Amino acid sequence: MRRPPLDDSMGAFCADSNAYLEGSKTGPLAGLSFAAKDIFDVAGHVTGGGSPDWKATHGPAERTAWAVQTLVEAGATMVGKTVTDELTRGILGENFHGGTPVNPRAPGRVPGGSSSGSAAAVAGGLVDFALGSDTGGSVRAPAAFCGLYGLRPTHGRIPLDGVMVNAPSLDTVGWFAREADVFAGVGAVLLQTETLATRPRHMVIADDAFEVADPAVQEALQPVVEKISSKIGESARGRLAPVPLESLPEHFGAIQGWEAWRSYGDWIDTVDPRLGFEVAVRFLAGRGVTNEVLQAARSIREVMVRHLDEILEDGVVVCLPTMPFPAPPRGLRLSERRVLYERIDSLVGIAGWAGTPQINLPLAEVDGLPVGLSLIGPRGSDEMLISFARELASL
């Protein structure tokens, strides 16, 4: 088969992307196309990670990332690599140099990041699904902002072989799709399992998380919450955390920043790479994390994870707004963005810490802009979340 020209009307693909892998003729995903965030290795291609200097200082990958290879063997054709926030360190998807992908569902607004191009390519109909990664919200944010199904899987569930590291205790491989059926089909391949028709038996509505969201978002999600509650049959109000969620971002930042500096500090020290100012500030903050600050953050992480584990008995899910607001406008100043980050981190940090799966359900809108409801399940409940998402889609 001749390789078709790449449609990039969304600015979703890397400018020099020519990584193309024909899917096998047979397999459950035969006939589907996908794209992969440019942190996934493809043999013979240099992985760019959204950083021209990273790309310039590394050679071609020797092997193809496990996730990409597995999807191709399952029949899906990879058509290209997608734009990512620099070294995955962004949540809005704005990239001065790589270009900010279009949010097909919210023109003039950011696509969300760091898996920005993957979400834009799927939302824009350029591919059937796409691979991303989620360390601190990088699948969940773009899924919510672009109106897509997106899963942050159980930590460690999908192999990270051939994927650029960010913060190892938090890194996961995730994916996006417009259709719940396609989403589930990809999940069965990546999770190497059957997604059985299981359903949560109880849902906790996280009041503290809803309070972080804009009133319009709370209101738009209310009917979805009610529909799901009635479907499950049993729900209760509760809290995502035993402390105010707004008190946690600095601790999330300490752990992620410290780990990210361990991942990239030596390269930064050697190369003096050109980084977006905001990204440089994040790395510098990570470099400055003292042992005391790190230990304090880790203690708080333990307490938060214990609290979430107590809630998440077998078959229980917690529901919360995926993002506190719809996709923000493009081109905000750094000082304006900082306020947004605090609120986003308040919502995405805890599942990251706990290693629990979280799925975005693209079932609501505010003024025509997508907003998403999330379900967090116990570690290992990825299949249940995917299966239930499919059931809800068919209502």
Added chain:
Amino acid sequence: MRRPPLDDSMGAFCADSNAYLEGSKTGPLAGLSFAAKDIFDVAGHVTGGGSPDWKATHGPAERTAWAVQTLVEAGATMVGKTVTDELTRGILGENFHGGTPVNPRAPGRVPGGSSSGSAAAVAGGLVDFALGSDTGGSVRAPAAFCGLYGLRPTHGRIPLDGVMVNAPSLDTVGWFAREADVFAGVGAVLLQTETLATRPRHMVIADDAFEVADPAVQEALQPVVEKISSKIGESARGRLAPVPLESLPEHFGAIQGWEAWRSYGDWIDTVDPRLGFEVAVRFLAGRGVTNEVLQAARSIREVMVRHLDEILEDGVVVCLPTMPFPAPPRGLRLSERRVLYERIDSLVGIAGWAGTPQINLPLAEVDGLPVGLSLIGPRGSDEMLISFARELASL
């Protein structure tokens, strides 16, 4: 006259430099060629400042910088714009993206910065002289490392019209030449004066500054100091500062960093530009300077300037090593460079604070590498320094 092709065997010129201004046929500099650091405006060209994002977010200059225009009217032909450290915030001249110019006098070593390309172009014989700027050593360092005459003039002496701002209380326009006669000729034009054959009447040898330098540098400069002493006829040992020089760099940094953030903070906040990591760290430090830290630094500055002014009576010069070592190797790690910066700043900061002129005399070598002796004179004594440099060169 047809414009000749640009020789850039030193990597000294901006890759896309096509700023060419034919000198007037008559005038004291007729027949000479020069280059200007890419922070000097040339009408119709975008000034890049060593930052691709600065260039991308600015339009062409409407007017040509005063210094460039004045030189062209005096007969010199400008052949191109030269590489600079990003937004002039570097002292070694290493630029991952713009490329590090060759140091023609010290292969494998840095040219010095931030006026790196201007120094390389002159030292490599590509032009007769070149314009640079000096806020915290950006003419003095490359002059010393490349073995050139270079002057940081009296603050305010040469108009900064059409030159990118860094730290206004410290910024100056300077220039480089291989030959003392050419250097003096350019000075007469830029200072709009005759450089009379004047000579210092007394020299203070700054022991504390010599102690900052490598022993080999001290030794290499000793015969030059003796020669100059005997020429002047009167010298004494003294100190550049009443406190250890090593205690000052943090205060230099506070003032320069604070001013630089005032110059660039709004642009950075708006654009989130991609900057070299080290440059981003410098801007971030400037952003973080508190009012207390700034006031403390300003108080110390006052004391240091008063001390220097007391030494620098009319006709007195202070001599010191321009740089503490010959040009360091290219490609050092950021953590290795930091140690060098402290020592460099210990030597270049005080004349910057005081606004006094300082000239580099390229009259010594260590293992074949250029090292320079500096003379600092009272504010307004630029002509004396230039004239004396010419006298010393003819010995």
